[in-house]
Amino acid sequence: MFKSIPESLNRIVILTGAGVSAESGIQTFRGADGLWENHRLEDVAMPEAFARDPLLVQRFYNERRRQLTSASTKPNAAHLALAKLESAFDGNVLLVTQNIDNLHERAGSKHLIHMHGELMKARCIACGETSPLCAASGIDIDPSTNCRQCARTGTLRPHIVWFGEIPLQMDDIYHALASADLFISIGTSGNVYPAAGFVDAANQSGATTVELNLEASATRGAFKYHYDGAATTLVPAFVDAVLQRNASDRPQ
Ligand code: APR
Numbered sequence: 001m002f003k004s005i006p007e008s009l010n011r012i013v014i015l016t017g018a019g020v021s022a023e024s025g026i027q028t029f030r031g032a033d034g035l036w037e038n039h040r041l042e043d044v045a046m047p048e049a050f051a052r053d054p055l056l057v058q059r060f061y062n063e064r065r066r067q068l069t070s071a072s073t074k075p076n077a078a079h080l081a082l083a084k085l086e087s088a089f090d091g092n093v094l095l096v097t098q099n100i101d102n103l104h105e106r107a108g109s110k111h112l113i114h115m116h117g118e119l120m121k122a123r124c125i126a127c128g129e130t131s132p133l134c135a136a137s138g139i140d141i142d143p144s145t146n147c148r149q150c151a152r153t154g155t156l157r158p159h160i161v162w163f164g165e166i167p168l169q170m171d172d173i174y175h176a177l178a179s180a181d182l183f184i185s186i187g188t189s190g191n192v193y194p195a196a197g198f199v200d201a202a203n204q205s206g207a208t209t210v211e212l213n214l215e216a217s218a219t220r221g222a223f224k225y226h227y228d229g230a231a232t233t234l235v236p237a238f239v240d241a242v243l244q245r246n247a248s249d250r251p252q
Helices: 047-052 054-068 077-088 103-107 170-178 195-204 231-249
Strands: 011-016 092-097 112-114 117-124 130-132 156-160 182-186 208-213 225-228
Touching (some): 011 077, 011 195, 077 092, 077 231, 092 170, 170 195, 182 231, 195 208
Parallel strands (some): 208 225
Antiparallel strands (some): 117 130
16 A cells, blocks of 8 residues: 555654644644634734733633543544554654644654644743643643742743744754655644645655645645545554565565
8 A cells, every 4th residue: 555665764754733633632723614622823822812812822721731631632543653653663763743732742652842832831931941731730821820940920831832933943853854764744734834844855855755644735746645544544554564664674
């Protein structure tokens, strides 16, 4: 089925978007109504929105954390397959996610970059410190929450990269793309840069580029191969095909 897997594979870079978490019950950003959990992105995912109405924005992300930490929200077969790839593959696997949920970590992925930040972390505007939000410390951020580093109150915001802000660890990502021999994009619409441009960087470095998505993304034309379908169907099958190729490449 997957004729796209190159010979002698060593370095794999994977990019995931909201589509990889959709089957875990987490809504994607550009659903049919163009809203994200009944909010316009400009009302909850921009620094201007936070400046305009910090309480609305804090409440929005507090609600997202409750959803993420609820018993019904779990890693799905796609998250688990990507963690299996990282642990079973002989070469190097880097997983770059645009997602702010922690389902990749909970599935077992370790070599992971959250380029748009993390829902389960807070950042202090005053001292810059980021701190984990967990059930023990409380998962909400509100005006009375104090920074554990500088002890100020009212200075915490979600550790999330909003529109107009700089994504995280971009140098590490481009360094990995420059030496990748396989780049796989999973569950992203290709609407938001710089992530949408990673396929171009991968093509320039001679990597084989593959899109696994429910439907054609905005950057479909830049991929050498593409497969349409649900992540929980496509990703486990693709990972098994890569691991079979990896096993056949090993000296007998
Ligand atoms: N399996 C595979 N793909 C899916 C599935 C699924 N079950 N469900 C949805 N998709 C695909 C959709 O077809 C769409 O192309 O996932 C993609 C989700 O696109 P978006 O909602 O735009 O999410 P994403 O691409 O991750 O957005 C990128 O935009 O809003 C900002 O910072 C936010 O990280 C986000 C960035």
